[in-house]
Structures are given as C-alpha cells and as structure tokens.
Amino acid sequence: MKALLLLLTTLLPLAALGAGSRELTALVRTDDNVPVLGPVTLTDLVSETGFDGEFFKIVKGKDDEAIGFDGDAQLTLRAATAYHHLTLARNYFVKKLGSAYTASLPKMVIRLDLTNKFSKLGHFANDALDPQYNNALTVPAGAGLASRGIRPWDIEIWVRPSKKxxxxxxxxxxxxxxxxxxxxxxxxxxxxxxxxxxxxxxxxxxxxxxxxxxxxxxxxxxxxxxxxxxxxxxxxxxxxxxxxxxxxxxxxxxxxxxxxxxxxxxxxxxxxxxxxxxxxxxxxxxxxxxxxxxxxxxxxxxxxxxxxxxxxxxxxxxxxxxxxxxxxxxxxxxxxxxxxxxxxxxxxxxxxxxxxxxxxxxxxxxxxxxxxxxxxxxxxxxxxxxxxxxxxxxxxxxxxxxxxx
Ligand SMILES: [Zn+2]
Structure with a gap:
C-alpha cells in the first residue's frame, strides 16, 4: 500500500500537467497496408510541448531540443509518425518478445533531416563530407571526445532528408x-x-x-x-x-x-x-x-x-x-x-x-x-x-x- 501511494504521488504531478500522452496526426497503414493519415495517441511523453518521451526524443539535425508540437506542419507530421511507429516497435520487443535488453536501452535520440555521415569518434562527420539523403541508419553509442567537446551519445537513429x-x-x-x-x-x-x-x-x-x-x-x-x-x-x-x-x-x-x-x-x-x-x-x-x-x-x-x-x-x-x-x-x-x-x-x-x-x-x-x-x-x-x-x-x-x- 505504501508503495502504491508513493507511486501515485510520483505520477500525479505529471498527470496534472497533462504530459504523458497526446493525440496527433501520423501516417498509419490500413489493413490493406495502404498509407493514410489518421489520429494516433503518442504515449510516454515527458514533455508538454514537444516530441520528448521516456524512450524517444525526436530532434531536427544536430539539435538537443525536441521538435515542438506546434512547429512546421510537415515536420510535426514526420516526427509524430516516427514517434508512433517507434513506440509500436519498442512495445513489440519489450512486451511480445520479453526483451529485457530492449527495455533497458537508454532513451534513444532520433535525428530527422541530418545529412552528416557518422563518425565513430566525432559523432557527426564534417558537414561537407558526402551529405546523405533518402536513407536511414542506426548508429552505435559512442564515448565522445572530451578534449574536443564531443559529449558521449547512446544508440541513435538518423533519418536523412528526402531529395528528389x-x-x-x-x-x-x-x-x-x-x-x-x-x-x-x-x-x-x-x-x-x-x-x-x-x-x-x-x-x-x-x-x-x-x-x-x-x-x-x-x-x-x-x-x-x-x-x-x-x-x-x-x-x-x-x-x-x-x-x-x-x-x-x-x-x-x-x-x-x-x-x-x-x-x-x-x-x-x-x-x-x-x-x-x-x-x-x-x-x-x-x-x-x-x-x-x-x-x-x-x-x-x-x-x-x-x-x-x-x-x-x-x-x-x-x-x-x-x-x-x-x-x-x-x-x-x-x-x-x-x-x-x-x-x-x-x-x-x-x-x-x-x-x-x-x-x-x-x-x-x-x-x-x-x-x-x-x-x-x-x-x-x-x-x-x-x-x-x-x-x-x-x-x-x-x-x-x-x-x-
Ligand atoms: Zn539495416
């Protein structure tokens, strides 16, 4: 009972602030796998203003700040779509397959519209070096390089801008x-x-x-x-x-x-x-x-x-x-x-x-x-x-x- 009370008191302030979940528009599939835009409920959010959750933070390029809910409509749609499907994927591994490793992964940063190549030491390779488009990749965590002001990072997913x-x-x-x-x-x-x-x-x-x-x-x-x-x-x-x-x-x-x-x-x-x-x-x-x-x-x-x-x-x-x-x-x-x-x-x-x-x-x-x-x-x-x-x-x-x- 004590534990439950403690849990309730920890959760209540969050609930009172309205953080936790939010309904937004995202791309989803119909039963026939046709893409349509529809309402989804994003869960596990820790921010009231942007795509920052317990497990995922969606940012633009090299930013630290999460993309806001009220910014550019196309960017919001893409961030909501990524956040929603990442949550489905995480639930699949954690709940359906019982993966303790997946459950223990630190919060993952998802970088939209990042063109830089990945550098094992420097995190982001030089801007001018072969900018990337039309693809996505998952990068391993890195220790950073304190002497050059490069902070450590965890596993991230990088989504390149599309280019015709x-x-x-x-x-x-x-x-x-x-x-x-x-x-x-x-x-x-x-x-x-x-x-x-x-x-x-x-x-x-x-x-x-x-x-x-x-x-x-x-x-x-x-x-x-x-x-x-x-x-x-x-x-x-x-x-x-x-x-x-x-x-x-x-x-x-x-x-x-x-x-x-x-x-x-x-x-x-x-x-x-x-x-x-x-x-x-x-x-x-x-x-x-x-x-x-x-x-x-x-x-x-x-x-x-x-x-x-x-x-x-x-x-x-x-x-x-x-x-x-x-x-x-x-x-x-x-x-x-x-x-x-x-x-x-x-x-x-x-x-x-x-x-x-x-x-x-x-x-x-x-x-x-x-x-x-x-x-x-x-x-x-x-x-x-x-x-x-x-x-x-x-x-x-x-x-x-x-x-x-
Ligand atoms: Zn792959």
Missing part, C-alpha cells in the same frame, strides 16, 4: 527502366553480381549529385541503409498511394514516413545485444528485416515478401541459388537471408517463429557467415525451441539443401 532524383540521373547497368518496379526487377535479376548498397548508391542514395564519381565498392557510404530490396520495394509500393508523386520520373524516400523502415532501424537497436551496430552484413540486415516484417504484421506485405525474396521468389529456382562467393559481400545476400528466415518460420511453426528468430540472435554476430554460423545457429536454436527437433531439423536441412546451401 530524376529518372535520367539513374543509370543501372544500361537499363532503361522507367519505373521503380522495373528498376527493382533489374536489381533482383542481377543481385548475384552486385549488392543492394551498390545498387542504391547508383540510384536513390548517392545519385543525388550527378557530378560526383560514385565508387561502387565504397559500401561504407551507405552502411545499413535499409535492409533488403524486398522491404525497400514494399516501402515504395505502399508509400506511393499517399504521395502520388513518384509517378514515372521522380524518386525519393522520406524514411520517417515509412513504418517498415522505422521498424527495421529499431530492430537493429533491439538486436544489438548480440548483433553489434558496427557495419552492415547480410545476416544483420536479414534479421532486422525479419522483425520489421513481423511488426508490420500485414498479410499483404507477407505476400509480397513471399513472392519476391531471392530465397523463395518465383524467379529464384536456379539462378538465385546461394553462392559462396557472395558470402561476405555486404548486402549481396540480405534478400536471401530475409527470405530464408521468413520461410523457416513456417517450418518451425508460426506460433513459435518469432521467439525462434529472437533466440537465434544469441548464436550470431554481425560477422556471421550464412553457410557457417547462421546455419549452425538455426540448427542449435531448433534443438532448443523446435516442437519436434528431430523432424524439424530434417525439414530445415531439406529446405536449405534445395536452395543450394
């Missing part, structure tokens, strides 16, 4: 694809010869400056851009109806307004007790995409994932089989890993699939190879969590074998 690129600036292996759909098809057809990050650096991410020479092998430019091409295409596919602006000639991506990308970025943070945020690999991207797909919980998205992942896609049969040579080439196999995990969930049973994948992270590191540690981890996790480990392991072996692993 005309189709004429997009060159893709001579492809004259006029629509994003056919661009993505070209990517998938060639996904064994180049990675998604290379593809992106030639298209929406770095093609923003037609003067710059794009080094297709400099994948550091676009570390942890967005997971697989499947999720990226889905993001475009389901984003378009709202903006009606992609049409045929212009492409860009406002990642604050794409729930699946917000889920993907938060998943990186939630999985970072085992999958460190040092760099991007097929395994870390595939895992983040798996959980992004689960949080989205959309049958329509699931159909899309099933049809287009390179592991199990309709074009996947022969040419898309796993090849060792692509094992370490960053994004080359993130579609493959995503598809593999997505299908594996059906084998272990959808009722235990999410717990299975969450347990799987314990057997993995960011540097895990697909053929090595990922497969070993899957079998080890099956021994622990499968309903019928003996039969299920045989089914997993058979499924992997049929895909060339």
């Amino acid at each position: 690129i005309h189709i004429s600036e997009i060159t893709f292996h001579g492809s004259e694809a006029a629509e994003f759909k056919s661009l993505m098809k070209s990517y998938r057809d060639q996904s064994r010869v180049q990675s998604l990050s290379q593809f992106l650096s030639q298209t929406i991410v770095s093609a923003t400056d037609s003067e710059s020479t794009i080094d297709p092998f400099n994948t550091n430019n676009v570390i942890r851009v967005i997971g697989s091409s499947v999720l990226l295409e889905a993001a475009y596919h389901f984003y378009d109806p709202l903006t009606k602006l992609f049409q045929r000639k212009w492409y860009w991506l406002d990642t604050a307004m794409v729930p699946e990308i917000i889920y993907h970025e938060f998943a990186h943070a939630a999985l970072s007790d085992h999958l460190e945020l040092t760099h991007s690999t097929a395994v870390i991207e595939g895992m983040a995409d798996f959980f992004a797909g689960q949080i989205a919980d959309s049958p329509k998205l699931a159909t899309h994932i099933k049809a287009f992942n390179t592991y199990n896609g309709k074009d996947a049969k022969n040419k898309q089989q796993f090849k060792d040579v692509f094992e370490t080439s960053d994004y080359a196999n993130s579609d493959f890993v995503f598809g593999l995990l997505w299908e594996l969930e059906k084998i272990v049973g959808e009722d235990r699939g999410e717990a299975f994948m969450f347990e799987l992270r314990k057997s993995l590191t960011t540097n895990s190879s697909i053929r090595g540690q990922l497969i070993e981890g899957i079998l080890k996790t099956c021994k622990k969590l499968c309903g019928d480990p003996f039969t299920d392991k045989l089914r997993i072996h058979r499924a992997l074998h049929s895909r060339g692993i």
